[in-house]
Amino acid sequence: MTAGRTHKTDKTHKTHCPYCALQCGMEIGTGREIRITPRTDVPANASGALCQKGWTAAELLTNGSRLTTPLLHGEPVAWEAALDHVAARLSEIRAEHGPDAVAVFGGGGLTNEKAYTLGKFARVALGTSQIDYNGRFCMSSAAAASIRAFGMDRGLPFPVTDLAGADVVLLAGANVAETMPPFVRHLEGPRAIVVDPRRTPTARRAWLHLQPAPGTDLALALGLLHLVVAEGLVDEAYVAGRTSGFEEVRTSLASWWPERVERITGVPVYRMRQAVRALAAAGRAYVLTGRGVEQHAKGTDTVTAFVNLALALGLPGRHGSGYGCLTGQGNGQGGREHGQKADQLPGYRRIDDPAARAHVAGVWGVAPESLPGPGRSAYELLDALGTPGGPRALLVFGSNPLVSAPASERVAGRLAGLDLLVVCDVVLSETAARADVVFPVTQWAEETGTMTNLEGRVLLRRRAVEPPDGVRSDLEVIAELAARLGHRFPSRPREVFDELRRASAGGAADYSGITYERVEAGPGVFWPCPEPGHPGTPRPFLDRFATPDGRARFVPVGHRPPAEEPDEDYPLHLTTGRVLAHYQSGAQTRRIAPLVRAAPEPFVELHPDLAERLGIRPGDVVRVSSRRGEDRAPARISDAVRRDTVFMPFHWEGVNRLTNPALDPMSRMPEFKVCAVRVERDS
């Protein structure tokens, strides 16, 4: 192969967008230049929609900052040398400190094949319990709450196109107009009720916007549910026939009367009443949650409160209504099912379940007792690096934790304390820049693999363009390292997928009936799909929920304040979120010229009244400090944000120096969405 890019001439390849969980269908035309056009045969964007990120995605493939050679301590090095070095160091560290001295950090953008292989690599080749992934920062609260309520976590347990037929959709902490713009087309019919501390582009278009103080969504959900009960709007027949545990919840609601909730949240009682009446009057309605309510030290309970609301109204498991969470990362759904999570094995199985261990060990050809138990959650894992008893080596795949983890200066210190940091990435991300060894890997259109979108629909991305010389796939890197550690791992995606199918068989996320051919023949296959002839399951809860008794479980929850509240020293709330032009840590999108033009730099959004009081004018550089660190960015003045709150986007290194690593006791989700800060004009 010659240097540079060789493309099959004038061909088009059906694929999906490299970014968010909507996984819009697109065609890549490969001629003299790579062109992207939307597909109309993929339900997520059947209208032919794409956002700017999707339209410009081809630039990811031709970008000049692409890594094409392994780096050892910053210097280019041959693949064999780099692999040998890593394998030798891993063996030494393991020999000296034990298997848990090596840790693995994965990502929600990895294909199912990679997520699966990574989990297997950790448990079988490294023998470590220390594996988790950035999805812990994304979907863990919604996942924990869904499993608690429904016995299963499939983001949307219905096709996304069902939403269009609803009368009312409540979006709690989801700014879809910026995070997944084509999704908004599914909301053209319903009236939207948006819960968000900011008047986001999504909130602006809503029929009703409820604007609670950051960290009080849980109270708001309890207040709404109180009103549902008080106004006699409970779907009693549904509650009696399809749920359990409502009585305890009903009693707990007596403590959350709307006037009390108004004082906690700042949302007027009459607005709550409007929301509840609209939801109850709707023939078809959905309650959807996003990271805004989930990324809290009480995120699981907040989602539970919204699930309780949906259950009391009789929505989940009914055709045309329901509860769902809006998965964030491209393979955020599949990425949380196949074993890169600290407490999981493939098929969405629990690692502490003896039957699950026996099944998966059988597929892997190892003894069940050889599989390690649950390990540390993402932030706890990062925070343990290089500390006594903590891992000494870290392998990072498809993640940029230096930018995306909370209290990132602390995390940077931990990374610096490692004996070995290895990063697989497409570009030299902030984390890769600190690594001892960097492996340049293939991406998206250069490789084949399945993704499971926000609906639980398994999709296939086939290789459309030749990767640049010098890069290898993550699967190849893992297989090469495994080989050096004495294990034979497949590296061809289809072979891996077939093994994944067997490993997932009988689990909650059963992929055993799904094949590449079936996925390509239609617009994907919904899991669970337990056998080859099975049609897949677009709406898994219509007849029963995945709990032992088939009933959805109400769980009583109570509100408590954020882990850190404003005080004299740090008098304002900080909340963080997305802008339309960028994706996650920005490692990809900050290298695409049109996206940089659209959103060139981070900013601090503050209310005009606050700006006036602090003497800050638009564009002034503002210093924002918390107990954990500080960051600087230009001011953007807007009354879209509350007077007591400032907003910063999280796509650039810096804002997560400020955020609070207080963890949800159940999901271990950090409290990204609220902490206390001080804001000053930078002199």
Added chain:
Amino acid sequence: MRLVVVGNGMAGSRLVAEVRERDPDVRITVFGAEACAPYNRVLLSNVLAGTSRPEQVRLLDPSWYRAHRVEAVLGSPVVSIDRDAGHVVTGDGRREPYDVLVLATGSEPVVPPVPGVERAIPFRTLDDCERILRAAEGARRAVVVGGGLLGVEAARGLAGRGLPVTLLHLAGHLMERQLDVEAGLVLGETLAGLGVEIRTGVSAEAVLEDGVRLTGGEPAEADLVVLACGVRPLTGLAAEAGLEVRRGVVVDDELRTDDPSIFAIGECAEHDGTVYGLVAPAWEQAAVAADVITGGKALYRGSRLVTRLKARSVELAAMGETQLTEEDAEVVRFSHRARGTYRKLVIRDGRLVGAILLGESDAVGTLTQLFDRGGPVPGDRAGLLFPGLSAAPVAGSPVLMPDAATVCRCNDVTKGQIRACWEAGARDVAGVAAATRATTGCGTCRDAVEGIVGWLCEQEGITV
């Protein structure tokens, strides 16, 4: 440790739950004078109004006590405290030893000493509430004596059931502790529109078979008389035990009485000269006392008072020092009596120290939180009272939009780019979309793009 709690109302039951949450081991016994499980007194107005059923106000299920290993002795009032022996004694002679004792005895309704008052029903407990409801069934007209918060809620609730109600109030205007004169008048007018006849500056001289005789002899007809004349802290138990009692049982910042093993919280307690009659302070006190009892270091520094009326079609919030005048503070006021709207801010040293909001308003949440946190009041007072007033005007017409304005956010397309595209020959949305990708994301800018293209065509006299 053996913890004994006297009183199982809102303060006592809350304290028990808070202690159990912090400490799974401490032995807890709670005595309640009422025989039922604890309930939310705040919601009794809703029960009276028929918007909540009695079972919906229960705070803890009987099963909670079993599950949390708390002994609840209900319907059994404590009659004395033996501090030397360290035990309490109940009416039926039970002696319960304590290491720590919490008094949460609450208060009792004030019953005016007028002839026939036994014919009237005070509005305090769930039992009272049920009695009132039974009486209301056959009644043709009701009188509520007392135009404070509870009296107003009771009157509104009964009127909402279709019963004509007369509300008698001694002071010159309703809720005079929370409202200024004008707010009281506006509230009265709103209530009048909902079927409540307001009589201020009057008092009852006697309760008769057929109503109330006012001072001066004038009758107010009714076959149901409800008393809402305020409450008085129940401090007898503490006083007899020799604890310091003024208006309430005196406590320090740890909610301790002058006996370090005895705490008092809720409506029976007096902290820093104040006896609170609302639930929020009682629950704040319960949390602090629970923390102290379980070894924590929390301190109670007093509460900010927000009064929120619970009455259908009457939105009223009042907080802090609402009656200060321009001499002592900056006062911002908006009154529109025809619409039942009254809004008032009281600002001192740049902080919101009081506010009244009558009538539906999006400002209520913001102002309550500003008051609670003592944060600085923004310079734009009008924007505070009228959220949205100061928002930048939206350029609705394509004519007014500057060229730099973003029309399509999803694909970052400005009006200028659309104009350029039009100048290059695009004459419809599809043409603009093909050239700029505008409208191809979420699709909500389609109308705007159509408007701009249409306007440009119109400017040039082109018909499409």
